[in-house]
Amino acid sequence: MKPFDESQGDNVLIDNQYARFEWAGSRVAPTSLDSARLLLVNYDLADELGLSLSDQQWLELTSGQQLLPGMVPFAQVYAGHQFGSFSPRLGDGRALLLGEVITPAGERWDLHLKGAGKTPYSRFGDGRAVLRSSLREYLASEAMHHLGIPTTRALSLVGSDEPVYREQTETGAALLRTAPSHLRFGHFEYFYYSSQPERIPGLLNYLIDTQWPELAKSPQGYAELFERVVMRTAGLIAQWQAAGFCHGVMNTDNMSMLGLTLDYGPYGFLDAYDPDHICNHSDHGGRYAYDQQPAVGLWNLQRLAQALSGHIELETLQQSLGKYEHALLSRYSELMRQKLGLEQWREEDPALFRDMFSLMAEHKVDYSCWFRRLALLESEGELPKSLLALLPAPDAWQDWFARYRARLAQENRTQAERRAAMDAVNPKYVLRNHLAQRAIEQAEQGDMAEADTLLQLLAAPFDEQPGFEHYAEPAPEWAASLCISCSS
Template identity: 85%
Template sequence: MILDNRYAGLEWAGSRVQPTPLEAPRLLLINYGLAESLGMALDDRQWLEITSGQRLLPDMEPFAQVYAGHQFGGFSPRLGDGRALLLGEVVTPAGERWDLHLKGAGKTPYSRFGDGRAVLRSSLREYLASEALYHLGIPTTRALCLVGSSEPVYREQVEPGAALLRAAPSHLRFGHFEYFYYSGQPERIPELLDYLIDTQWPDLDKSPQGYTALFDRVVMRTAELIAHWQAVGFCHGVMNTDNMSMLGLTLDYGPYGFLDGYDPGHICNHSDPAGRYAYDQQPAVGLWNLQRLAQALSGHIELEALQASLGQYEHRLLTAYSARMRQKLGLEQWQDEDPALFRDMFTLMAEHKVDYSCWFRRLALLEAEGELPPSLAALLPAPEAWNDWFSRYRSRLAQENGTRAERRAAMDAVNPKYVLRNHLAQRAIERAEQGDMAEADTLLQLLAAPFDDQPEFNAYAEPAPEWAASLCISCSS
């Protein structure tokens, strides 16, 4: 295993900090497949010691990154890794570079009034969600190892502590560039851009032209990421600029949620009563955040170039989203009536609170004529209200090539049967807090193959029970 610490060599970009060991740690989860791809051949004891902060590998140089961010629209000038440390950068057998980032590592100069710790609840939620999105094909950070502890951590109540070791090609955020822009250190911004080019995009030049191409790439990746979120019904919950990845990765899982009954204005974050980060606001917030990044980069990229890239955001997002929605409905070709078909479908789904994931999965069972499949009809409280839409949809399918079996296979390949609903995550958390990881293991097994039909686990593919609506997920999650 080759460890590099190029980012830690940017002394001005943060602080060197040693992790604070967790008390009485216990190993809960290891992502052996990811570890192998990273070239990290460690035994369980080593994983436990590293993730609990008790041990560092010889070449590790823990480093807390400093950054800023717009949080719920207001600017916070100094955030940074308040409870996390960049342990080092792994150069994989394939020649890729990945950060090792430890959350719950203790206080850093950026902890503000926090304790620098993480709780089992939020750490397991991030482990589950990052793996869920990865196997759905959505760019994301990855979970590598989870350790629990008997050490009490104080949030709304006393909770068991934990630490999560996660990995990603880079944890650079929009907020990194905002920090140096607003703190009067604009000369550091090209150095950060050069670091990103050197480590991730060596095809770009370290020049104003290269920086322009870099920003355009960030815009494109952000648009495609959010289009994928929207298509799968994923709500991030806290799209602050310090939670936005320069690589277009899903970063920092807190009060996330997958849609249950379709509600375009769904707010998954109890700490967001105004709905700034509601499901239907995510595309607009993505653009707003990119505009904040553009401002931070404005001294190094021409204004016209920044505006040109931003001007492509909506087109890129809508193009990517439209393509994904056609796939979800089993449509290969574009027809002029498709937007109206989609719009009317969503209107009915919202009116009747139709379960989002189940709807698309079971729609593949629809025959060219005859009664609705029972499992599909069971989702509709008033099936007769859908008669006109189903008639139009069947007529539209008749214009497509391919057999019904081919259509169903294609739809099943993009419409997951299993998603990480909040009540499933909550059940796994409650059992984990009692020392039982079996439910988390089952979820990880299903989420690793979300499109596969596993009849013995059909209960995990049903709409959420009524009690799930009372689950309260906030920023502390």
């Protein structure tokens, strides 16, 4: 392992402020990935971050062969409640915080390498990542970003012929991702439960210094920080619910202090609407089912509050937690009105939403297609054929459509204005599991064309994109048999 020459990556400013907390993890050099080949680079994002690297540099950096000047690879230690049970020592078992790039705007963004080899927190793992899960995260994080949902981002992906053993033998890969911070609820749980509460202010101050410096001047800075975490988490989960997104593993070690979607594993976007949908076949009890995500978000925040209880007054923590439900429901209600093309709030809206979802669940209506095609509905006349195609029993919807049309008549927008507004919030293209699976299968054969096509579509999910309409159809029946687990 050696750094790039100083002449390489000119004008790239790298630091690793977090690595100065020697007590917060371990310095570990990446284990380079053999026979690595560059598969994807997010050049637009790299430009935003001020990372002007050649393809060879991206390959060497992402495969763990070389580092940029200023990088100090560091494996973070944290704990977490996993499926409700506490695990006292987790940490970056296959990932390293390489450093923090200082962007042209003066912001700090983590550069986090997944699949970098063993660390002291690997437990019995091999520290590697496989192409299947790495490409799934690359695709999902970009899809979420372009939907406007807070998330980590993917920078680059490499693959290799190095065998990695999961349920079966797969090929190795490494993913370089980025975010303003990768701090999780579990970081604070680790120091609380390991009887090191004196370390917690160091992490809180780091978060304030790097993300919310204005809080440094407040005598209630820690309390205000916690309330921001509560509100951001509530907003994030409201967006998940509105988008029909299931995370799959909402353990506290997968919960971001910045309210970002973090650690994509067995995620999934709803196909046929099912409020009880479980996207992770390892989740036998349905703890992280789609309709449980709001409650789990609060439960996780309560665990964080407990970890911070020695540094923020209990009453203050409880007051902030008490704002979660209202914030989530208010945001979700706002998003649902937008999805249905409604500008104003009416008392009858909750019943309209509730009855719609009841019918969708009963008739297994495709979630994303329903909202997109609902924009085609006119004030009177026949239902659009594309909308009818989603309904196995259209007569059961007559009363609901009559109520919806009456509700639209109370708005002040024209049909064209409403359709444009609905199309701007209801994506035509979402990352369905069967689409990701097809891209993965081709990538495993050395063909990245399907992944490139998906990234193109997902970068403009609200646009029509003629010629690609077949990507916007409901999932085929065989997609229901796709098995997504924590190893994904």
